[in-house]
Amino acid sequence: MLKRIAVLGYGLLGYALFLASFVYAVGFIGNLWVPVTLDGPVDVPLGQALITNALLLGLFAVQHSTMARPAFKRWWTRYVPRPIERSTYVLISSVLLIVLFAFWEPMGGRVWSVSAPLAQGVIYALYGLGWGLVLVSSFQINHFDLFGLRQVWLYFRGRPYTQLPFKTPWLYRHVRHPLYVGWFLAFWATPTMSLAHLLFALLTSAYILIAIRLEERDLVAFHPEYRSYRERVPMLIPQPGRRVVDGLAWNRGE
Numbered sequence: 001m002l003k004r005i006a007v008l009g010y011g012l013l014g015y016a017l018f019l020a021s022f023v024y025a026v027g028f029i030g031n032l033w034v035p036v037t038l039d040g041p042v043d044v045p046l047g048q049a050l051i052t053n054a055l056l057l058g059l060f061a062v063q064h065s066t067m068a069r070p071a072f073k074r075w076w077t078r079y080v081p082r083p084i085e086r087s088t089y090v091l092i093s094s095v096l097l098i099v100l101f102a103f104w105e106p107m108g109g110r111v112w113s114v115s116a117p118l119a120q121g122v123i124y125a126l127y128g129l130g131w132g133l134v135l136v137s138s139f140q141i142n143h144f145d146l147f148g149l150r151q152v153w154l155y156f157r158g159r160p161y162t163q164l165p166f167k168t169p170w171l172y173r174h175v176r177h178p179l180y181v182g183w184f185l186a187f188w189a190t191p192t193m194s195l196a197h198l199l200f201a202l203l204t205s206a207y208i209l210i211a212i213r214l215e216e217r218d219l220v221a222f223h224p225e226y227r228s229y230r231e232r233v234p235m236l237i238p239q240p241g242r243r244v245v246d247g248l249a250w251n252r253g254e
Helices: 002-030 046-066 070-076 082-103 117-140 149-156 178-188 195-222 226-232
Strands: none
Touching (some): 002 117, 002 149, 046 082, 046 195, 070 195
C-alpha cells in the first residue's frame, strides 16, 4: 500500500509542478504579473542572449519530443515503472520550463507595436483564447491521462491501465490539432513583438510543426483509423462547410 501511495504522491507532485509552470507561462509569455518575462531588462549582449535562448528552447524541444516517442518509452520503461512513466515525462518537462524561465535573456528591440486600445484588447483576447484552447483541448482528449494522473490513480486503485478509445470530440472534428492551434495563438498574439518574443515564437512554432509530423506518424502506426481521419480533417486551420468526422479520437503521445 505504501508503494501505491508513493506512486500517487509522485503523480500529484508532477501535476502540481505542471500547473505551476503552466500558470507562470501565461505571465511569462504575455509579460504579465510575474517577475521574469520574455521582455525584461536587457542584461547581456544580443549574440549571447540569442545563443542562450536558442539553447534553452532546444533543450526543452528535444526532451519533450524524444521522451514522447514509442521507441524511447519502450526503453525508458525498462528502468522507470510504467505507472509513473507519464508523470516523469511531465515532471521533467515542467522542470525544463522552469529552467527556461529562470535563465531566459531578454533581447530588446521591437518588431511591431500596437498602441490602439481596441486593437490591444483584441490581441489580448486572442492570447487568452489560445490558452483557453490549450486547456479545453486537453480535457477533450482526457486531460488527466495526458498529464499522468489517470495512470497513477489506476495503480493506486489496483486496476490495470487501459488505452483510451479513439474518438473525435467537438474541437477535433474541425481540426486535428486544436491544442496546437491554442499554442500558436498564445505564442504570436502580442501587441508588442520584441526580438526575444519573435525568437520564442519562431522556434516554438517550428518545433510544433516538426512534432506534428512525428506524432502523426506514431498515431498512424498505433491507430490505423487515424490515416482516414487525417485525410478528412484539416491539420490546424478549420475549413467552414467541410464535412467533419464523427466517432474518432485518440490517446495522444505529446
